[in-house]
């Protein structure tokens with residue numbers, strides 16, 4: 001079977017691997033859709049990010065869905081041919097964080113397509129994948145592409161949980177990549193009174209408006225565009241910082257109300273913070289990293305029509321054209337979520 005393997009920066013190859021076989025409690029999945037994520041792009045464009053670098057060839061991909069092709073012993077509740085979204089979160093279940101219910105902090109996490117540990121954890125951009133049945137969320141009624149959006153949606157549901165109650169709140173989203181756009185959708189769904197989104201690209205801001213942002217600001221064209229919200233010690237109750245850009249966070253602090261919460265999702269390296277202003281406003285800084293149980297919630301929310309992620313899937317490209325798919329996904333002028341079709 002074919003897989004998509006990153007060897008180094010700009011060295012992406014389609015390579016054959018042996019066909020896997022499902023063991024007990026596992027299923028074999030004929031993969032259907034795989035979304036290209038920011039982390040996949042870092043491996044493709046730069047060979048990694050910060051201290052996390054490719055040290056051996058690694059199959060990319062963790063936003064995936066497919067159809068059950070064979071069922072291992074002991075598996076109940078899944079049928080051959082069924083569409084499933086596959087959670088890339090594979091905690092050990094026995095370390096101290098797993099036992100505390102903080103599986104996203106598992107000491108032995110085997111998250112698909114991650115060069116954090118060595119040997120690297122191979123990813124899921126393959127024609128066939130063996131997964132634990134417990135990783136599979138039944139995605140009946142969704143397209144394969146929508147099912148593959150469960151992972152980024154889970155990231156945002158976890159972040160929304162960190163933010164607390166959003167009902168009636170004024171929400172600012174900085175950075176309108178897939179995560180920021182999903183934050184717009186989730187904030188609306190959770191009852192936010194107002195959602196304002198910023199970015200530096202007209203294309204992504206257009207998408208933010210299309211999916212329901214009340215107002216968008218292009219901070220490249222108008223760097224002081226947020227200033228009007230600074231009166232009376234600020235306007236927003238919650239910031240979802242999805243850009244990972246230091247300037248986005250520091251320029252948002254003046255428009256946050258006293259007692260506001262910053263949920264940091266963007267991973268852009270270390271930042272200098274306006275700590276004096278944050279202290280005086282009693283602002284809470286809350287990190288958010290990955291997810292675990294939210295994956296199944298995400299699939300149910302999509303299946304029951306609570307929110308639609310469909311507009312964010314701007315391109316679907318056959319696996320054979322993986323290199324052009326990765327180049328396209330790197331172009332924020334025309335792509336939001338690029339998915340591979342296997």
Ligand SMILES: [Zn+2]
Pocket residue numbers: 037038062063151152
């Ligand atoms: Zn992702």
Ligand SMILES: [Zn+2]
Pocket residue numbers: 091092093094095096097098105106107108109
């Ligand atoms: Zn663990």
